[in-house]
Amino acid sequence: MKWKFLDRKSGKPIYLICNADESEPGTFKDRQIIHKDPHQLIEGMMISAFAIQAKQAFIYIRAEFFEGAKILERAILEAKEKGFCGDNILGSGYSCDLVVHRGAGAYICGEETGLIESLEGKRPNPRIKPPYFPAVLGLYQCPTIVNNVETLCNVKHIMEMGGENFSKIGKPNNTGTRIWCVSGQVKNPGYFEFECGALTLGEMIHDVCGGLLPGRSLQAVIPGGSSAKVLRADERFQGTLKDGTDFDWGIEDIPLDFDGPMAAGTMSGSGGIVIMDDTVDIVEAMANVNAFYAHESCGQCTPCREGSLWMKKITSRMCSGDAREEDADLLLSVANQIEGRTICAFGEAAAWPTQSFVTKFRKDFLAKAKSQKRKKDSMQLI
Amino acid sequence: MNLSEETLSKIDELIPRYPEKRSAALMVIHLVQEELGAVDLEASEWIAEKLEIQPINIRELITFYPMLRETAWGEKHVRVCRTLPCALRGSYATCKKFEEKLGVKEGHVSEDGKYSIEFMECLADCGEGPVVMVGDQTFENIDEKDADKMADLILKNKLDDSKKFISYEKAVDSVKPSKA
Numbered sequence A: 001m002k003w004k005f006l007d008r009k010s011g012k013p014i015y016l017i018c019n020a021d022e023s024e025p026g027t028f029k030d031r032q033i034i035h036k037d038p039h040q041l042i043e044g045m046m047i048s049a050f051a052i053q054a055k056q057a058f059i060y061i062r063a064e065f066f067e068g069a070k071i072l073e074r075a076i077l078e079a080k081e082k083g084f085c086g087d088n089i090l091g092s093g094y095s096c097d098l099v100v101h102r103g104a105g106a107y108i109c110g111e112e113t114g115l116i117e118s119l120e121g122k123r124p125n126p127r128i129k130p131p132y133f134p135a136v137l138g139l140y141q142c143p144t145i146v147n148n149v150e151t152l153c154n155v156k157h158i159m160e161m162g163g164e165n166f167s168k169i170g171k172p173n174n175t176g177t178r179i180w181c182v183s184g185q186v187k188n189p190g191y192f193e194f195e196c197g198a199l200t201l202g203e204m205i206h207d208v209c210g211g212l213l214p215g216r217s218l219q220a221v222i223p224g225g226s227s228a229k230v231l232r233a234d235e236r237f238q239g240t241l242k243d244g245t246d247f248d249w250g251i252e253d254i255p256l257d258f259d260g261p262m263a264a265g266t267m268s269g270s271g272g273i274v275i276m277d278d279t280v281d282i283v284e285a286m287a288n289v290n291a292f293y294a295h296e297s298c299g300q301c302t303p304c305r306e307g308s309l310w311m312k313k314i315t316s317r318m319c320s321g322d323a324r325e326e327d328a329d330l331l332l333s334v335a336n337q338i339e340g341r342t343i344c345a346f347g348e349a350a351a352w353p354t355q356s357f358v359t360k361f362r363k364d365f366l367a368k369a370k371s372q373k374r375k376k377d378s379m380q381l382i
Numbered sequence B: 001m002n003l004s005e006e007t008l009s010k011i012d013e014l015i016p017r018y019p020e021k022r023s024a025a026l027m028v029i030h031l032v033q034e035e036l037g038a039v040d041l042e043a044s045e046w047i048a049e050k051l052e053i054q055p056i057n058i059r060e061l062i063t064f065y066p067m068l069r070e071t072a073w074g075e076k077h078v079r080v081c082r083t084l085p086c087a088l089r090g091s092y093a094t095c096k097k098f099e100e101k102l103g104v105k106e107g108h109v110s111e112d113g114k115y116s117i118e119f120m121e122c123l124a125d126c127g128e129g130p131v132v133m134v135g136d137q138t139f140e141n142i143d144e145k146d147a148d149k150m151a152d153l154i155l156k157n158k159l160d161d162s163k164k165f166i167s168y169e170k171a172v173d174s175v176k177p178s179k180a
Ligand SMILES: Cc1cc2nc3c(=O)[nH]c(=O)nc-3n(C[C@H](O)[C@H](O)[C@H](O)COP(=O)(O)O)c2cc1C
Pocket: A019, A020, A021, A022, A023, A024, A107, A108, A109, A110, A111, A112, A113, A146, A147, A148, A149, A151, A152, A344, A345, A346, A349
């Protein structure tokens, strides 16, 4: 865990922040925890706050969770009444206040340094690392830990079970459980908690989610929130895993843990799995994703601000009857000029979808230039 | 500036929660916007004074964050999720249906100020798309046909009494916690 980077010797107050901004497309697990079991989060947070001796803790929640914020406020009051947070917690002499802070609809507030700026009452422009690692120079330039809702809930279970028992869940290097969020074109989408590596992508689609819609076949999967690189249904993935075993997978063989999607050249990211069947017009799907990133760039870095906008403009034009054969390469060149040239990882998040869609579905981008039409039976996506 | 006593006292209770006053900016803006519908220049100046910062420090927030408004949305504000998972389940058709029925384009407010529609980015409920919010309530799996019926209820101001459309928030609230 990144707590070990925390600067405990600075003498400055330490802060704990729960990242409940949940805005990566395809992700909807924090919503469930906040609405259905807020005390689990509060307990995890207070244990964490005590562990790092935080002076104060915050929950940064996206503003669209109107009711979620109220539920958390109520739950905090209940916890205070029982002495679980606030002053002199359970008579230990340790005090820590927990404050709910609402965002205001900007995706970039999920990036931890953007979140910190936002919590300071500013625009959420991410800070450059180094030097602004939150664990050293975070909120008010004080050491700060930012963790996701699911992570902080895990802390409660780690304490309850003991670290050793917790690490027995899952597989070596892929420990614990994860909540996978499945959306898109399957019969029964939803959120499902499993031990890491307990099942493959294929088992998730067919056994857990009831399979694809009648008569459809799989075309593509985005495995870890819309920023993760897309996987094509007929790809083969070969190589050697960290533990030395060789693998040769089709898309449905990819294990749902941390290393599996990584070995397949993508990431499990936020755990948001988006399923696209054979009806989907891939260029429109790309245009939809690009519109998201163009809308959400904070605008600080020129490659990200301009690049995300141009990728959106090009793909939208392609979907409005003016697709050109050279567009595929143009898109790649724009995406390649964003990656690695920006302040925060949003640059990569915006570039990876385009790079992977265009490379893996090049034929669809070229076909668009010939037909100019939406693929038959596809939903309108832009 | 005419804010109710209730809002004023909420604001005064809120500011000391933070180590620095400026941190309360978003929360104070939300409270003001909830009461006034939008945060105009005068309101920005008032908030800035309250937080001991400059008016531009408030203006720059309102012009950046998508949910902060210089002008008010309609009395009934409908948000439809636009992002890929919802789009894959038909949210473009859902949004069009609302536009047609409520007589206003997304991003706009009807002339009488009653209705407005916003085609939004991911609302973090992607498994139950298309996702629609009316005011602060979230409705799941709203396809074109449902949008048609829902819009009728909105026009008649009867959505709250509907047995067919029960919001996510109400559904969660109605589940009694089990005694473990
Ligand atoms: C552009 C961008 C958006 C992000 N959005 C979120 C988000 O909505 N929720 C979240 O928990 N983390 C988000 N993150 C990750 C956070 O920066 C940070 O890594 C996370 O809060 C750490 O939590 P963890 O260590 O507990 O997983 C985002 C990162 C980037 C680069």
